[in-house]
Amino acid sequence: MTTSERYAQHVLPTYGRFSLVPVRGAGVRLWDDAGKCYLDFCMGIAVCSLGHCHPKLVAAVRHQAGELMHVSNLYQNPLQAELAQEINEHHVRIPGKVFFSNSGAEANDGLIKAARRFGLKRPQPDGSQRFEVITFLQSFHGRTLGALAATGQAKIQEGFDPLLPGFRHLPFNNIEALENSIRPETVAILLEPIQGEGGVNCATPEFLRAVAEVCRKHDLLLFFDEVQAGFGRCGDAMSWRRIAEEIEPDGISWAKGMGGGVPIGSFWLSDRAVSDDGTTLSSLLGVGSHGSTYGGNPLVCAASLAVLIEIRERDLAANSLRQESRIRETVRLWNLPVITEVRGQGLLLGIALNPELIPTPEGKTPALVVVNQLMERGLIVPPAGPNTFRLLPPLNVTDAEIDEALETIHAVLCEFH
Numbered sequence: 001m002t003t004s005e006r007y008a009q010h011v012l013p014t015y016g017r018f019s020l021v022p023v024r025g026a027g028v029r030l031w032d033d034a035g036k037c038y039l040d041f042c043m044g045i046a047v048c049s050l051g052h053c054h055p056k057l058v059a060a061v062r063h064q065a066g067e068l069m070h071v072s073n074l075y076q077n078p079l080q081a082e083l084a085q086e087i088n089e090h091h092v093r094i095p096g097k098v099f100f101s102n103s104g105a106e107a108n109d110g111l112i113k114a115a116r117r118f119g120l121k122r123p124q125p126d127g128s129q130r131f132e133v134i135t136f137l138q139s140f141h142g143r144t145l146g147a148l149a150a151t152g153q154a155k156i157q158e159g160f161d162p163l164l165p166g167f168r169h170l171p172f173n174n175i176e177a178l179e180n181s182i183r184p185e186t187v188a189i190l191l192e193p194i195q196g197e198g199g200v201n202c203a204t205p206e207f208l209r210a211v212a213e214v215c216r217k218h219d220l221l222l223f224f225d226e227v228q229a230g231f232g233r234c235g236d237a238m239s240w241r242r243i244a245e246e247i248e249p250d251g252i253s254w255a256k257g258m259g260g261g262v263p264i265g266s267f268w269l270s271d272r273a274v275s276d277d278g279t280t281l282s283s284l285l286g287v288g289s290h291g292s293t294y295g296g297n298p299l300v301c302a303a304s305l306a307v308l309i310e311i312r313e314r315d316l317a318a319n320s321l322r323q324e325s326r327i328r329e330t331v332r333l334w335n336l337p338v339i340t341e342v343r344g345q346g347l348l349l350g351i352a353l354n355p356e357l358i359p360t361p362e363g364k365t366p367a368l369v370v371v372n373q374l375m376e377r378g379l380i381v382p383p384a385g386p387n388t389f390r391l392l393p394p395l396n397v398t399d400a401e402i403d404e405a406l407e408t409i410h411a412v413l414c415e416f417h
């Protein structure tokens with residue numbers, strides 16, 4: 001029985017999978033089951049921030065696996081406390097507190113629960129709870145019933161009615177639509193400062209500042225979904241800081257790159273006071289209000305600590321920033337008509353394609369046609385929407401590796417004109 005036969009017989013068909021079978025990785029290289037070597041600029045969709053099997057991450061996991069993998073959150077876990085401190089002091093740098101989940105969707109669910117508690121603490125004028133969270137079109141917040149309702153893409157929600165109520169999706173980067181949208185029941189705004197899955201769309205500084213101002217004016221919580229963009233990927237510890245550095249959000253969610261490959265997510269809530277008696281936002285999720293059996297166990301916390309310390313000590317955010325400008329400069333010099341735009345920041349970049357120049361067979365998008373040709377030539381990249389592919393190399397990628405990927409991209413895209 002082949003792997004794809006086993007899949008067909010035993011695994012739910014929820015993913016459209018490429019036929020590639022990766023079996024081994026080291027740094028930016030990935031090998032398939034036939035021994036072919038690839039340059040991996042997908043990195044598990046921005047997950048393996050240090051590349052495949054980074055020696056420090058491998059050592060941390062090996063050590064902790066032989067020491068203690070799991071204890072319940074009924075007990076103290078020094079690695080969890082240390083990881084929260086690392087995140088607060090070195091990456092967020094705003095007083096607040098962290099909860100550990102196992103994925104990005106769960107992290108966003110946590111923010112949604114925090115918003116509802118806040119809406120109880122600070123209700124509508126008539127005393128009823130505020131509950132509505134505003135999110136944006138083309139956003140992606142995950143696949144749990146909560147995160148799914150927050151996601152602003154009809155195709156992801158199709159067939160799952162009734163969705164969790166209490167969400168409204170507004171056009172992204174549209175200040176006018178935002179300012180007229182707040183209702184008495186509105187309690188929070190959740191957004192990706194850089195939309196990843198939706199095609200790599202950056203919030204403009206004006207828009208992000210307008211969102212923060214609307215939140216201040218209407219007593220709404222401001223939540224950033226940094227699941228894909230956070231922890232150095234976008235050229236700063238947090239992606240919003242490169243757009244409007246001065247903004248202080250009330251909540252943040254993460255996952256993907258924070259574990260370097262182990263399943264860990266988290267959300268953060270600010271310590272700011274939310275009532276005259278000094279109650280803080282971070283205290284609204286008190287004992288018994290939220291939990292996760294696996295969340296932040298010793299194994300994943302040891303791994304995530306190794307990743308975040310490496311990102312900080314090597315200043316990998318600075319490498320992201322530098323590689324972004326090298327990529328942008330090279331693509332600009334190519335001057336290829338098939339590339340309409342390079343969007344994004346740091347090493348979360350989207351190369352947008354002119355669909356009219358790319359012949360597509362039935363059922364394939366221009367992005368998929370290009371992604372397949374790149375794979376054929378040994379470069380792995382993920383699509384983002386129908387007309388864009390993403391570059392998501394590890395944060396420690398070298399000049400030579402970037403140049404190699406760019407050469408392959410150039411060779412493939414030269415064919416379309």
Ligand SMILES: *Cc1c(COP(=O)(O)O)cnc(C)c1O
Pocket residue numbers: 102103104105106108140141142143192196197225226227228229255256265
């Ligand atoms: C991937 C992603 C999620 C969902 O994360 P999962 O770990 O798949 O649940 C949420 N938000 C953003 C911005 C993402 O990119």
